[in-house]
Amino acid sequence: MEYKNLILKKEGNVCFLSINRPNALNALNTQVLEELSIAIDEVEKDQDVYVLIITGEGKAFVAGADIVEMKEKNAAEARTFSQLGIEIFRKLELMEKPVIAAVNGFALGGGCELAMSADIRIAGEKAKFGQPEVGLGITPGFAGTQRLSRLVGTAKAKELIFTADIISAHEAERIGLVNKVVPQEELLSTALEMGNKIASKGQLAVRYSKAAINRGIETDIETGMTIERDLFGLCFATEDQKEGMSAFVEKRAPEFKLK
Ligand code: CO8
Numbered sequence: 001m002e003y004k005n006l007i008l009k010k011e012g013n014v015c016f017l018s019i020n021r022p023n024a025l026n027a028l029n030t031q032v033l034e035e036l037s038i039a040i041d042e043v044e045k046d047q048d049v050y051v052l053i054i055t056g057e058g059k060a061f062v063a064g065a066d067i068v069e070m071k072e073k074n075a076a077e078a079r080t081f082s083q084l085g086i087e088i089f090r091k092l093e094l095m096e097k098p099v100i101a102a103v104n105g106f107a108l109g110g111g112c113e114l115a116m117s118a119d120i121r122i123a124g125e126k127a128k129f130g131q132p133e134v135g136l137g138i139t140p141g142f143a144g145t146q147r148l149s150r151l152v153g154t155a156k157a158k159e160l161i162f163t164a165d166i167i168s169a170h171e172a173e174r175i176g177l178v179n180k181v182v183p184q185e186e187l188l189s190t191a192l193e194m195g196n197k198i199a200s201k202g203q204l205a206v207r208y209s210k211a212a213i214n215r216g217i218e219t220d221i222e223t224g225m226t227i228e229r230d231l232f233g234l235c236f237a238t239e240d241q242k243e244g245m246s247a248f249v250e251k252r253a254p255e256f257k258l259k
Pocket of ligand 1: 023024025027028063064065066067068070078079081082085106108109110111132133136139140141142
């Protein structure tokens, strides 16, 4: 598939997906969102891709939903646009494969919401985070109220959303919004290094672990533990489990085959 607003590039078992609309700071309009949806399906289906890294071209990760497109929407159209983003970000979040956001610059509004839909966030020192929507007279609309609260707690989420403050990468790390901050020039290599490390493990085990965390966190702990127990059991039906444990006993490196 030829994308107008995305660049997909594979490096071994890792796929970089870069939002490529730098003249508008990678703002998400309907076309970008629709392409993102297609790309997520493409990456999920590609047997050779184990890990997805999302980043942005130019000085922004994503500076939000496209304000120019949103400006003239009526209430019904805005709700439809919100639903589109919510569905696509949820699809990203629930991908079987792990997703790393390599946040290179502004991650504002819909951009912060996109980053929060990834499993892991690595930020360059120049990255900036915020949910500035109330300054435009709107609420967050791609599930920012939900994911930010879950990531940093309701008090900090309310402060950030009510004040529309833009925070630095280091502050985002301090409050638990990003996993780590690295020098700007090391951002993509650090994300790739982490992607390669994940890709070297048993992929079914990685995917089951992701599913257990994502499904378990949304339920009570008893149900969550049941989900973990069942997926743990399922690992023992995989060749990767036999290989992983045999390699340990034989004191050699495992050769996982995604089986
Ligand atoms: N939408 C459309 N265009 C944008 C956006 C955006 N979100 N952000 C930047 N641009 C455009 C600018 O208009 C400008 O275009 P042009 O060159 O044609 O004038 C170009 O990108 C470069 O931007 P700036 O000149 O403003 O660059 P600066 O470095 O001076 O400033 C900022 C960078 C601070 C990031 C600034 O661009 C800014 O404040 N952008 C908007 C940030 C924002 O408010 N984001 C939240 C948007 S709302 C949102 O995401 C809600 C998500 C859910 C909605 C669903 C419900 C319907």
